[in-house]
Amino acid sequence: MNLSKPLSVSELNQSAKTLLESSFSLIQVEGEISNLARPSSGHWYFTLKDARAQVRCAMFKNRTQFIRTLPKEGDRVVLTAKVSLYEGRGDFQLIAEQMALGGTGQLQIAFEALKAKLQFEGLFSTEHKRALPVHPTHLGIITSPTGAAIHDILHVLQRRFPGLEVTLYPTAVQGKEAAGQIVKAIEFANRDRRCDVLIVGRGGGSLEDLWPFNEESVARAIFASQLPIVSAVGHETDITIADWVADYRAPTPSAAAEILSPNQLDIHNQLSRLTRQLYQAILLKVDTSRQSLSHLKKRLRHPGDKLREQAQRIDRAELRLHSLMQRQIKNTQLKLEQLNKRLMKQAPFNLVQQHHRYLQQLDARHRLAMHQLINHQHNRLKHQAALLHQVSPLATLSRGYAILQTADGLGITESSQVKLNETINARLSKGSLALSVTRIDNSST
Numbered sequence: 001m002n003l004s005k006p007l008s009v010s011e012l013n014q015s016a017k018t019l020l021e022s023s024f025s026l027i028q029v030e031g032e033i034s035n036l037a038r039p040s041s042g043h044w045y046f047t048l049k050d051a052r053a054q055v056r057c058a059m060f061k062n063r064t065q066f067i068r069t070l071p072k073e074g075d076r077v078v079l080t081a082k083v084s085l086y087e088g089r090g091d092f093q094l095i096a097e098q099m100a101l102g103g104t105g106q107l108q109i110a111f112e113a114l115k116a117k118l119q120f121e122g123l124f125s126t127e128h129k130r131a132l133p134v135h136p137t138h139l140g141i142i143t144s145p146t147g148a149a150i151h152d153i154l155h156v157l158q159r160r161f162p163g164l165e166v167t168l169y170p171t172a173v174q175g176k177e178a179a180g181q182i183v184k185a186i187e188f189a190n191r192d193r194r195c196d197v198l199i200v201g202r203g204g205g206s207l208e209d210l211w212p213f214n215e216e217s218v219a220r221a222i223f224a225s226q227l228p229i230v231s232a233v234g235h236e237t238d239i240t241i242a243d244w245v246a247d248y249r250a251p252t253p254s255a256a257a258e259i260l261s262p263n264q265l266d267i268h269n270q271l272s273r274l275t276r277q278l279y280q281a282i283l284l285k286v287d288t289s290r291q292s293l294s295h296l297k298k299r300l301r302h303p304g305d306k307l308r309e310q311a312q313r314i315d316r317a318e319l320r321l322h323s324l325m326q327r328q329i330k331n332t333q334l335k336l337e338q339l340n341k342r343l344m345k346q347a348p349f350n351l352v353q354q355h356h357r358y359l360q361q362l363d364a365r366h367r368l369a370m371h372q373l374i375n376h377q378h379n380r381l382k383h384q385a386a387l388l389h390q391v392s393p394l395a396t397l398s399r400g401y402a403i404l405q406t407a408d409g410l411g412i413t414e415s416s417q418v419k420l421n422e423t424i425n426a427r428l429s430k431g432s433l434a435l436s437v438t439r440i441d442n443s444s445t
Contacts, residue, residue: 010087017085020092024083029055029094033075046071048079048094057081059096065176066208067099068110077101098208108207111214114241118216123223123245130228130247133196135262138165140195140227142185145170148203149232149253156257164261167194173202178212183221190226198225199256200242201232213240222246232256271339275355278332279362285328286369289321293377307388311381318374325370329363397429415442 007015031048038044042061047054057079071077080098085091101109118124139157143149145168157164169189171181182200189198200222202210212218213233222229222245231246232253243249250256296317299310336359397403404412405425418424418437426433 009090013085013087013090016090017087020083020085026080026082026097028078028080030076030078031055033071033077034073036071036073038070044071044096048077056086056091056093057096058086058093059099063097066211068211071099075101098206111207111241114214114216114219115244118219118241118245123219128223132228132230132248132260136164136195136197136260138167138195139260140167140169140189140192140198142169142171142182142189142198142200143202143253144173147173149173149201152203152252152254153199153257156254157261160258160263161261161267167192173212174205174209175212179215179218182212183217186218186221186225186229195227197260198227198229199232199250199253199260200229200246201250201253201256202234203253204235204238210234210238210240213242215241218242219245230256230260271355274339275336275359278335282328282332282362282366285324286366289324290373293317293321297377297380307385311385314377314381318377322370322374325366329366333359333363397427400429402433403427415440 029048031050031054034047034049034054036044036046042064044059044064046057046059048057049055078100079094079096081094081096084093084095086093122128141150141153143153150168154166157166167189169185171185172178173182186198186200189195200213202213210233213231219241222231222242228247230248230250231240231242232250232255233240233242234252236251248259250259293314296310296314336356340356393403403426405427406412406417407423407425409425410417412418412424418440420437420440422437424435424437426435
């Protein structure tokens, strides 16, 4: 220090203040309150003393607003404070950041009392916990729109499942108005019914900062919610009443987003597996239909009407097979369209288009295969009909022969079946004749 030039009083006090504030971080001091003054500005001024010494203290409005029970003369408290100096008077003083009753803080006492009360009423019981949705489609977030929690949650969702819809119900998460706003946000989300699960929370902070989540009104609103609620308040070591009442407690807001968001890679793998299963089902159906068609072909009998009957059955079988394939393909297309719509909401668009084009190629190949199969079976049927026609009595008629029948339609193979002057029918290759019997020869040749 340069002693050649004297310091002014203000320079001395300023240097002393700087030295004190840079030499001490936050400290905790325990003592008894005296000379307490609470002016209309909201700031508190008091002296903290013990049996041998005392120190002046100040606690400003931005900190006093979190004190639920006003201190009074003679209260023993624990201050969390900064060491400083009031330059105007050169007074050594403490700037209080937090105040708690000596031993156990008043907020901690209130916390334990409310916890015991709600636990006795059954608000923490597991039988009242609602199950979280396996794959939520719409996520509601109740937190500050400017806090770190909403940014952490959205960052995780963008990485894991960007297609998940999110609705933010903005509230204060600190201060006197926060608890009421949180309660209103929970009630509004339940009336809104857009979401299927809610995250209620904020980033880390002191016990005073997190206190809105220890309010009884917030706890009862969480318990009354019809929507499942995940509590994500503070850091992993922070425990609030909201954590006990909620259906699930996440250690951090980021962890809540991890728990509720499905992994898009798992969705892609599931879609690929379903596509393979559909393809295998179609192949199995085609093979089964082919075996059924082969069995029908083996049951074909001849001649004449039986051949036409079997041909009709085959035609109907082919039509049913074609209709079944069309219906199967249509159902497959419908299912894939539904999956495609879901994927358009939940997964990258290019991958869905790739699977859709692949299915169209499969559909084209299946249609071509069925067309070729039906043509092949028709050709085989025509060939079998030609072979049967060669051995058919109808072919014999075409060579000039006739089939004789009685008036009752019975085939005539012996002359003894008819009588003189009886009318019989002669069936020709084209048309028929009515003949009258004028002579009967019963000889065998």
